[in-house]
Amino acid sequence: xxxxxxxxxxxxxxxxxxxxxxxxxxxxxxxxxxxxxxxxxxxxxxxxxxxxxxxxxxxxxxxxxxxxxxxxxxxxxxxxxxxxxxxxxxxxxxxxxxxxxxxxxxxxxxxxxxxxxxxxxxxxxxxxxxxxxxxxxxxxxxxxxxxxxxxxxxxxxxxxxxxxxxxxxxxxxxxxxxxxxxxxxxxxxxxxxxxxxxxxxxxxxxxxxxxxxxxxxxxxxxxxxxxxxxxxxxxxxxxxxxxxxxxxxxxxxxxxxxxxxxxxxxxxxxxxxxxxxxxxxxxxxxxxxxxxxxxxxxxxxxxxxxxxxxxxxxxxxxxxxxxxxxxxxxxxxxxxxxxxxxxxxxxxxxxxxxxxxxxxxxxxxxxxxxxxxxxxxxxxxxxxxxxxxxxxxxxxxxxxxxxxxxxxxxxxxxxxxxxxxxxxxxxxxxxxxxxxxxxxxxxxxxxxxxxxxxxxxxxxxxxxxxxxxxxxxxxxxxxxxxxxxxxxxxxxxxxxxxxxxxxxxxxxxxxxxxxxxxxxxxxxxxxxxxxxxxxxxxxxxxxxx
Amino acid sequence: xxxxxxxxxxxxxxxxxxxxxxxxxxxxxxxxxxxxxxxxxxxxxxxxxxxxxxxxxxxxxxxxxxxxxxxxxxxxxxxxxxxxxxxxxxxxxxxxxxxxxxxxxxxxxxxxxxxxxxxxxxxxxxxxxxxxxxxxxxxxxxxxxxxxxxxxxxxxxxxxxxxxxxxxxxxxxxxxxxxxxxxxxxxxxxxxxxxxxxxxxxxxxxxxxxxxxxxxxxxxxxxxxxxxxxxxxxxxxxxxxxxxxxxxxxxxxxxxxxxxxxxxxxxxxxxxxxxxxxxxxxxxxxxxxxxxxxxxxxxxxxxxxxxxxxxxxxxxxxxxxxxxxxxxxx
Numbered sequence: 089x090x091x092x093x094x095x096x097x098x099x100x101x102x103x104x105x106x107x108x109x110x111x112x113x114x115x116x117x118x119x120x121x122x123x124x125x126x127x128x129x130x131x132x133x134x135x136x137x138x139x140x141x142x143x144x145x146x147x148x149x150x151x152x153x154x155x156x157x158x159x160x161x162x163x164x165x166x167x168x169x170x171x172x173x174x175x176x177x178x179x180x181x182x183x184x185x186x187x188x189x190x191x192x193x194x195x196x197x198x199x200x201x202x203x204x205x206x207x208x209x210x211x212x213x214x215x216x217x218x219x220x221x222x223x224x225x226x227x228x229x230x231x232x233x234x235x236x237x238x239x240x241x242x243x244x245x246x247x248x249x250x251x252x253x254x255x256x257x258x259x260x261x262x263x264x265x266x267x268x269x270x271x272x273x274x275x276x277x278x279x280x281x282x283x284x285x286x287x288x289x290x291x292x293x294x295x296x297x298x299x300x301x302x303x304x305x306x307x308x309x310x311x312x313x314x315x316x317x318x319x320x321x322x323x324x325x326x327x328x329x330x331x332x333x334x335x336x337x338x339x340x341x342x343x344x345x346x347x348x349x350x351x352x353x354x355x356x357x358x359x360x361x362x363x364x365x366x367x368x369x370x371x372x373x374x375x376x377x378x379x380x381x382x383x384x385x386x387x388x389x390x391x392x393x394x395x396x397x398x399x400x401x402x403x404x405x406x407x408x409x410x411x412x413x414x415x416x417x418x419x420x421x422x423x424x425x426x427x428x429x430x431x432x433x434x435x436x437x438x439x440x441x442x443x444x445x446x447x448x449x450x451x452x453x454x455x456x457x458x459x460x461x462x463x464x465x466x467x468x469x470x471x472x473x474x475x476x477x478x479x480x481x482x483x484x485x486x487x488x489x490x491x492x493x494x495x496x497x498x499x500x501x502x503x504x505x506x507x508x509x510x511x512x513x514x515x516x517x518x519x520x521x522x523x524x525x526x527x528x529x530x531x532x533x534x535x536x537x538x539x540x541x542x543x544x545x546x547x548x549x550x551x552x553x554x555x556x557x558x559x560x561x562x563x564x565x566x567x568x569x570x571x572x573x574x575x576x577x578x579x580x581x582x583x584x585x586x587x588x589x590x591x592x593x594x595x596x597x598x599x600x601x602x603x604x605x606x607x608x609x610x611x612x613x614x615x616x617x618x619x620x621x622x623x624x625x626x627x628x629x630x631x632x633x
Numbered sequence: 634x635x636x637x638x639x640x641x642x643x644x645x646x647x648x649x650x651x652x653x654x655x656x657x658x659x660x661x662x663x664x665x666x667x668x669x670x671x672x673x674x675x676x677x678x679x680x681x682x683x684x685x686x687x688x689x690x691x692x693x694x695x696x697x698x699x700x701x702x703x704x705x706x707x708x709x710x711x712x713x714x715x716x717x718x719x720x721x722x723x724x725x726x727x728x729x730x731x732x733x734x735x736x737x738x739x740x741x742x743x744x745x746x747x748x749x750x751x752x753x754x755x756x757x758x759x760x761x762x763x764x765x766x767x768x769x770x771x772x773x774x775x776x777x778x779x780x781x782x783x784x785x786x787x788x789x790x791x792x793x794x795x796x797x798x799x800x801x802x803x804x805x806x807x808x809x810x811x812x813x814x815x816x817x818x819x820x821x822x823x824x825x826x827x828x829x830x831x832x833x834x835x836x837x838x839x840x841x842x843x844x845x846x847x848x849x850x851x852x853x854x855x856x857x858x859x860x861x862x863x864x865x866x867x868x869x870x871x872x873x874x875x876x877x878x879x880x881x882x883x884x885x886x887x888x889x890x891x892x893x894x895x896x897x898x899x900x901x902x903x904x905x906x907x908x909x910x911x912x913x914x915x916x917x918x919x920x921x922x923x924x925x926x927x928x929x930x931x932x933x934x935x936x937x938x939x940x941x942x943x944x945x946x947x948x949x950x951x952x953x954x955x956x957x958x959x960x961x962x963x
Contacts, residue, residue, distance in 0.1 A: 163832050235829050241806060242789040242831055246755070330807025331936075336790055337805070370695070372704040379714050401792065402803045403810040406740055410733050417725040421718060428717040431684060434691040436705035441696075449688065456684050460677040463725070467732030469739060470670050473799040476792055476827035540670065541656045542796025544827040547835035551823065556652050627706040 103509040103588060106606040121206035122609055127192035128507070129213050134180050134188065135576070137220060140227070141175035142572060144168045149531070149565035155552045162548035166233040167249065169546055173236030175227075178258045179220055181488055182350060184496045185357035186303075187216070187268060190296050192507060194272060196600035196607060197290050199281025199616040204274040212267035219261030226253035235546060237347075240328035240339050244320040252321060255314040262307045265353075269303025272296055281599070283618035287381075290598055290622045291374060294381040295360025298388035302349045302356075306392070310346035313339065337402055344395035352391040354488055355455075356384055358495030359426055362448050365498050366430050368596035369445035370437025373623040376429040383422035390419040400471045409468055416466035423459050427452060442594070443517030447498030450525045454490025458483060461536065479539025482532045490528055497524070497575065504579065505593045509606040510586030516578045523571035530564025597623055659822055659843065660798035661815040662739050667799075669732055676724065739800075742813030746781035749774070750862070750945045753784065753791030753804040756833040758824065759942060763863070763949060766856040770839030772824060774816055775849035781813040783910060787941045792828030795841055803828055809910050816843040866950025869943055873935065881954070887932060888925050891954045901926050913948045 103109070107124045117125060148168050151159040160168070191209065195202050203209050226232055232254045234243040243251050276297050280289070317339065319325045326333030367374050374380060396404060396412030430452055439445070461483045464470045474480065505511055534557040539545075543554045550558070592601040599616055600607075658667055695704075749772070752759040760768040774780050784793055786806040794801040798814040826837035844852060860868075870876060878887035894913070897905045901924040906912060916923050917939065920932035939947075 162835060166829075166832060166834070233832070237829075239790060239829070242829070246789050246831060330805075336807070370704060371697075371702075373707040375707055376709055376714055401801050403805060403808070406737060409736065413733060414729050417729050420725060421721055424721045425714070425718055427684060429714075431687055431691070432713065433707065434688065434695065437691070437695050438697045438702040438704040439692060439695050441692075449692070452688065453681075453685060456681055457677070460680055463676070463728060464670065464673050466725075467669060467673065467728055468736035469666050469732045470673060472736065472739070472801050473666055473670075473796070475801060476794065537652075537654060541653055542794070542823060542825065544794065544825045544835075546829040549835045551838075553653060626703050628703040 103606060104604060105608065106509065106604065107609045108509075108606050110609045119210075121202070121210055123191050123195050123203045123206065123209060124507075124607065124609075126209050126213055127188050127190075130183060130187040130191060130216070133213075133217060133220060134183055137175050137179040138572075139576075140224070141172050141180055142569065144172035144175070146565060146569050148172065149562040151548070152550070152558045153562050155550050155555050155558075157549045160548070163233065165548035166235075166546070167231035170232050170235050171227050174232070174254060174258070175223060176488075177236050177350070177354075178261055179223055181354040181492055182265060183216060183261075183268075184354070184492065185361060185499060186272070186296060186299055186353075187213075187264075189361065189496075189499045189503060190268075190272060190299075190357065193503065193600060194275055194293065194296060195279070196506075196603070196611055197293055197598060198276065198279060198284050199599050199612060199618065200275065200279035201611050203271050204279055205271050208267055209271055212264040212271070215267070216261050216264035219257045219259075219264065222253050222257030222260060226250035226257065229253075237343065238314070238317060238339075239343075240317060240320065240334075240336055241331065244317055245329045245331065252318050255318055259311050259314045259318075262311045265303045265307045269300035269307070272300040273304065276300075281612075281616050281618055285618075287378070288618055288621050289381075290360075291363035291377070291380050291384075292357075292360035295356045295363070295384045298384040299353050299356045301388050302353050302391065306346045306349040306353075309342060310350075313342040313346070316342075337399070337404070340399055340402065341395065344398045345392070348395045348398065349388070349391040351484070351487065352387055354492040355495075356387060358451065358455075358492045358499075359384065361495045361499040361502075362430060362451050364596075364598070365444050365448035365502055366433050367623040367625070368502070368594050369442065369448070370434050370439045371595075371625045372433055372437040372627075373621070373625060374429065375432035375435075376425075377622070379425055380429050383425045386422045387419060390415065390422075394419055397466060397471070400468060401475050413466055413468050417463070420459060420462060420466065423455075427456055427459070441518075443514055443521055444498045444502035444594075446518055446521040446525075447494050447501060450521060451491060451494040451498060454486050454494060454525075454528065458486030458490055461486065473542075474539055476544055477539035478535040478543050478545055481545050482535035482539060485528075485532045485535075490532070494524070497521075500579070501575075502594070503600075504582070505589030506600055506605045506607070508583050508586070509589055509604075510582050511589045511593060512578050512582035512586055516574060520571050520574040520578075523567055523574070527564050527567030527569075527571050531561050531568050532564070534558075534560045534564075597625055657797040657820070657822060658799070659816055659818050659820060660795075660800070661817055663797070663799045663817075665735050665739070669735060673728070676728075742781040742811065743779045746779040746813055747775070748781050748783060751782050751784040751793060751804065752787055752941045752945070753793070753826070753830075753837075754787040755789065755831050756826070756837040758793070758826075758837065758839055761862060761942060761945060762853065763861060764853050765861045765864075766853055770824070770837075771842065772839065773842045773844060773849060773852055775846040776816045776819050776843050778846060779813055779815045781811055783809050783811045783945075785809050785914075785941050785945075789830045790828050791826050791830050791837065794825045794827035795822060796825070797822035797841070801827055809914070816841075819843045819845060819848075862946050862949035863953035864950075866943075866946035866948070866953075869939075869947055870950055873939070875947075878932070887928060890951050894952045894954070898925060900924065910945075910948050913951055914944050917944055917947060 107122055151157055151165055230250055232249045232251055234247050234251055276293060316327050320327045320329060324332055328334040328336050328339040363374055363380060394412060394416045396408055397416045400409050464474055501517055538554055538557045543550060589605050591604050748763060750761040758770050760772050784804045786804045788806060791804040792801060793804050800812045800814050802810050802812045820843055822841045824839040824841050826834060878885045879890050881889045881891045883889040893908050897907050899905050912923060918934055918936040921930045924930055
C-alpha cells in the first residue's frame, strides 16, 4: 500500500504540493513525524493484519461446512480461531480507527499542525509493528491454540504452542496503545485552535478522547496479566494454575478488566465516525450534541465495572453476578441514547446515499441488533444457557464487525478523498457496502439460532443437526469476504487513477474540509479561528416536504 | 472443494424445510429460561423494527432532491432525550429483576437432591454415582427427581453444559462447582464441554440419559460395580494409611473424622469454617492450610499421589461416618 502511495507524485501535479509528495523515498516515510503519514503507516499495517485474520476466518468457515470438519485436524482449527481472534482484536480492531483515522484527523479537526508528541507518535507505530512481528512469527512458525482469551491453566501449563511469543506481541503492542492514548489526550487538551471550545469539538473527537482514557487506564492491566502468564509458563511461578498454588479465576478477572473496556475501545471510535457521517450526509446539526458526547464518556467509565458478566458461569458468587448484571444493563443505556439521537438527526434532513452513508446506516442497523442481543447476556438466567455458545459469537461480531468494522470502512470512504485527494468509484463502493451488509447478516444471524440450540463455540467438529445453519453461515462468510476485497481493489486503484476530489467533495462541515486535499504537510497555513459550533450546516428554516 | 460446496448446498436444500429453531426443553429450569428468552427476542424485534422503520421512512421522505438543498434546523428536545433515556432504563430494570430472580432460583439446589459427581479431564467426562456406578461421557439420571452435580477438573478449565436443561457451569481445577436440575421427560440429550480446553475440546461431548426412576434404580443395580463411593473411599482410607492418625474417638495424632462433615470447626487461623467438600479436599492436598488447633503440622500433602476421583471417594467416606459414631467414640 505504501508503494502505491509513493507513486502518487508521478501523476500530473493537479493536487499541488501536499503531505504525500512533499518529500520522497522510503526514508521520508519511515522517519516521518507527520501525523498524516503515520496514520497511513498504520493503515497499511492493519490492512495487512486484517487480511491475515480474515483469511483465518474464511478457512474456519469452510472447515465448518461439514459436521466432522471438512479441511483440518482439530489442532489446526483451534490454531485458526486463536489466530483469527488475536490478530483481529489486538492487531486490527483496537488500533483500527484510533491509529489510522484518529492520527490523521485529530489535528486536522481541532485546527492543529500535528499531535502533541510527533516523535512519540512515530515510536508508537514502531512498537506496534514489533508487536505485529511477534504475532506473525508465532503464527507462521506453528501458531497458538489458546483462543484469544489465553485462559490458564491451559495456556500456562498445558498448551504446547507459541503462547509466549504471541503474548509478548500483545504485550508490546499494548505500549503502542498507551502512547497513542496519551498523545491524543494531551493533543485534545492543549492543541485546540482558538475558539475550538470543548463543546464545539466534533463528536469524533469526544469519542476518541473517551477511547484514549481507556487506552491509558486499561492497557497496563492486560500487559501485567500477560506478563504474569509468561512468568507462570516459563518459570512455573504459581499465579493462575492451582496445581502450583495459583487461582485460575484471577486471570479471568484481570483479563476482562481490560478486555471488556477494550470492546469499547473498538466501538466508541466507530460511534464517533457515525456522528460525523450522519450529519454530513443529512447536512444537519447532530440531535442532542451533549447527550451524544457525554454518553461516550459514561460508556468509557461504566465499561470498567462490567467485566464480571463474562464470568457468570465460572462459579462466581451469586451476589457478584447480580452486581455485574445490573451494571451491564446500565452500560446499555448510553448506547441506546446514541442510536436514538442519530435517528432523530435524520428527521427533516437532506439525506443523500453515497457509500459512506450506506456504511453508517448499516452500522446503526447492525449495532442496534448487537446491542439488543447484549441484553440476553446481561440477563443472568438466559446468560447461563447462552454463554460459551455461538450466540456469544454472533453477538460480539454484530458489535465488533457489524459495528466497528462498518464504521471503520464508512470512515475510510468518507475521508479517503481528504487522505488521498482522489475519489473512488461510488458505484463500486455502494455495491461493496451492500455485499458486506448482506454477507454479514447471512454469516452471523444463523449463529444466534445455533447458540440458542446449544452449539458451543470453538468446536472443530459438531453434531450433524447443526449443519444447515453452519452452511448458511459459511455461505454468508464467502459473500462477506468478497465484500471486503472489492474496496481494497478500487481504493488502491483510486490512489493513482481516481479523479481529483477537491477540498470538500461532500460539502461537509469541519476544519478538515476547509483545507486542500490532500492537506499540506503543515495542515493549516494560518491557525484557524473557530467561531461556530460543530455541524453548523446552513439550514432552510422551513421544513422540506 | 467443489464437492464440499456441493455437499453443503445439497444439505441446505434438503434441510431448508426443517431448520431447527428450538432446543428440546427437558428440565424444570428450561421453561422459565425460554419464556425470558422469547420476551427478550420480542423486545429486540420490536426495537429493531421500530428503529429500522423510522430510518427507512426518513430515508425516503427526506432524501436529497437537489444538490443545493438545505436541511431544516435541528431543534434539540429535552423531553425526547428524557423519554428515550427513561423508557429503556425501565425496561432494563424489569429485565434485571426478572432474570435475576430466575437465576437465584435456578442456582440453589433443593435440599433433597440426588448427588452425582463429575470430573472433567482432557477430553472426557468421568461421572461417579454415590451408589458406585461410574460412567464416561454418559450421565444416567432419573426423571422427576432433583439431581445435584458436584464437579471438579483434573487438569484445565472445562464447562459442563446440557442445552436441553438450560444449565451450564465451569468445571475448575482445584475447586468444586455445582449445578442442579430436575429432568421432566425421559430421553437422550446432548452433553457438551462449553469452555475451550485444548485439542479435542469439540469431542468432549456425551449424552445424558433421562430414565424413569424405576429404570434408573435397576440401571444402578445392574452394573458390575457394586462398591459404593463411600466403600471405595474406605478402601483408599486404609490403603493410604489415613487411619493411623485419624483414629475415631480423637486419641490419634490427627483429628477424628467421625461426624465431622457439615459441622463448623475452628481452624488454626481462628476462623470457624463448615467442613464441606472443598475443605476436605483442601485438607488432603494442602493439609497445613486448614490445620485444626491442637494438632501438629505433620500430615503430608497427597497432591500428585491421588486423583480427583479418589479425593471424591474419600470425601464420600468421610461423609458416611455417621455422627453417632463420634458421640459414641467420646
